[in-house]
């Protein structure tokens with residue numbers, strides 16, 4: 001039976017990305033060696049790095065004066081590495097969910113953290129809009145897509161200070177005005193690659209302003225100066241990232257990814273709103289196009305497990321909601337297909353007809 005992958009992360013990747021990466025794992029560029037066993041300093045690997053950086057710059061239309069680097073440690077390491085490099089005195093944070101809260105916790109090790117607004121009291125069912133960012137903050141940190149709660153900020157916010165964004169779960173799903181950001185970071189395992197690499201876009205001129213001593217590995221300049229090869233980079237994940245960026249470009253770039261995201265999300269949200277068994281969990285205007293959360297209406301609550309099994313039997317994988325929301329979460333990243341979303345919608349309709 002065909003499987004439809006709605007996993008929240010690591011998550012669905014285009015089939016050709018997986019196939020092409022698998023080929024290189026067996027025989028890298030006809031060298032007779034696996035991608036897993038070559039040196040990252042091998043002359044064949046440098047072009048993988050170069051093309052990956054060039055494609056990210058091209059796809060996101062990154063202006064001059066920014067560097068793109070690849071590191072390990074996930075987005076979670078960036079929660080501390082961002083403030084280590086950018087927080088001089090104080091930084092503003094928008095608390096929109098679990099990941100934002102974790103980012104704030106780490107930033108407090110480095111200076112004053114102003115929580116400009118929070119939707120924690122409403123279980124993060126909306127993105128706060130009424131707040132003031134202090135004009136003397138070093139940056140304003142946002143989480144553009146709240147993977148767990150299913151809310152998203154899909155346009156650039158107005159801010160008196162430069163933005164820094166955790167875009168782990170919606171990078172490459174829409175055009176971004178990178179010039180508004182001092183940094184953008186993303187654990188690659190949602191929309192860019194297999195797990196194991198983190199992509200960071202850094203505005204060069206903002207580096208070196210903090211007075212603290214930075215350990216070598218924590219200083220972004222170390223990695224910029226060495227082209228992400230100060231130490232051994234995650235070679236296979238970076239290769240899978242390259243293949244994904246080639247795929248995004250061939251499909252029509254981030255504009256097309258944006259169009260598809262709207263198309264998929266419209267189909268699924270329309271069904272959630274129509275179907276008498278379900279309702280969405282967040283404010284309509286803040287609905288994420290990437291992670292679509294829904295629960296069963298109170299009078300049908302006891303059918304949740306039954307629906308989960310029903311959908312699983314029809315090939316739906318990974319639709320169980322995060323424990324802090326419950327119900328269901330269908331993650332619809334770039335590689336998600338309309339066919340997959342329609343299969344889920346059909347399951348919802350058929351289940352409704354049964355009850």
Ligand SMILES: *Cc1c(COP(=O)(O)O)cnc(C)c1O
Nearest residue numbers: 074075076099147166168169187
């Ligand atoms: C998944 C996720 C993270 C955590 O990423 P790791 O790479 O596992 O550290 C952080 N932020 C957001 C928005 C995420 O979706």
